[in-house]
Amino acid sequence: MADSCMIDIRGLDSYYGDRQVLFNIRFGIPRNQITVIMGMSGCGKTTLLRHLIGLKRSPPGQLIVDEEDLGTFDEVKMNGFRRRIGVMFQSGALFNSMTVGENIAVPLKVHTRLSKSTIRIIATIKLHQVGLSEFIDYMPSQLSGGMQKRAGLARSLAMDPEILFVDEPSSGLDPITAAGLDNLILELKDTFGMTIIVVTHELESAFHIADQMIVLDEGRLLSAGAPQDIQASRDVRVVQFLKRQADQKQEDNEAYVKRLVGDRSKRMQ
């Protein structure tokens, strides 16, 4: 795992105040492949993603990127790491006061000394990669949800990142647009050899693009491996997740009635 591992997570625990949300997460993200992080809503996928992109501080020794400990990074080193990554947020996170082209130009203007014309050419190229080259002068509010996501993806590619993080790329999209975005992610891996981490709960999308999958449940690692291994898993929760089976509620009827009666009797006092 160590040689081909771009990111190594070694027993990551995460808290919001006193509430623990991730428990001893251990897995490796291989280089030049697509890793999909899956799980139910509230299982900790987004928290894990925030640790991976440095928005949530990781304890020392628990998150290693290219043999460097992310938990010990100061501001300068963290900025150096962030220049190597691109992040596509769930809603695109485009800056509303700028055109699509200006959005893509933001990191280029800040981190490079390229001329305005060169930056515009690069922005056009990035938009062409995501199929939006004719929308360079449009405002984000003039785009559909799917187009905003693609524009957000184009911005995340502006600095030619080594690692790409994609948060819920298919959520809220129709099947055709979602499939288009999936194919785009596959193309990015094949063409540029990017290491891509995708957070999603869309099963079809996940199995279509993943080289490796990780399934989380209530902050714990349930299963990890190739898609066929996940598919063949006999773990009850994994099977339930893959088959989209709802939880069977086993409520004590007596406790339920006591809860109702108890409330009424308090009100009558």
Next chain:
Amino acid sequence: MLHHIRLIGAIALDGVGSLGRMGIYFSHMLRGIIRPPGKFWPVVKQVEFVGAKSVFVIGFTALTTGMVLALQGHYTLSKFGSESLLGAAVALSLIRELGPVLTGLMVTGRAGSAMCAEIGIMRIDEQIDALECMAIDPHAYLIAPKLIAALIALPLLTAYCDVVGIFGGYLVGVGLFGINPGVYMDSVQRSVEWQDVYMGIVKSLSFAILMIWICTYKGYYTGVDEGNFGPEQVSHATTKAVVLSSICILLCDYVVTSIMT
């Protein structure tokens, strides 16, 4: 009993924690002035927003305030037979006190609330996270241009407010009460000294810093404490920002006046 003590302790800890976070935010805001990216055009844009677009509301406020000051001032001065000092009364009240305070409060209500809402919406839409992930310091990119623009615009707006207010007093004093125009303007010229103008400038700069600090801080941390990022949090943050900024401006006004008088 123990519960109440715990509650007081929790409130005190929260309060101290918030103050500490505001202090750290203030230092990051100042540091952002000297950090990249370049700020010339963002500052120009913000000066237009904070300054140029506030001209009408400040002018209207100043005119009506000057007129009311002249009405009330004439009534009071006439009891002592000192109507000729109306110009001085209006000018000194505006330059030392009302000009900076009214400008600060009006700009807070207009531009401060808009900045808080803008940054709050960026927070809930993950745009600030996006900036951080692009290795761009949000304080340098978003906040510092606003601070520089406010430091430029507020003293200019205060001076404009003073002039328009004195003119408003002139309209009432000369036009309504028949005071000699030369007497009015002469009393203005004789009474106003450099330290009066200096006090107004110091106040306007202080209010600019307070307004930007508090309003952008509230927007930046919208929803962070509640763990809930929605429109309601933006509206709460905006309301708190304007109220807290206004209170701090009034307190700061007292402090500066007592130090400089």
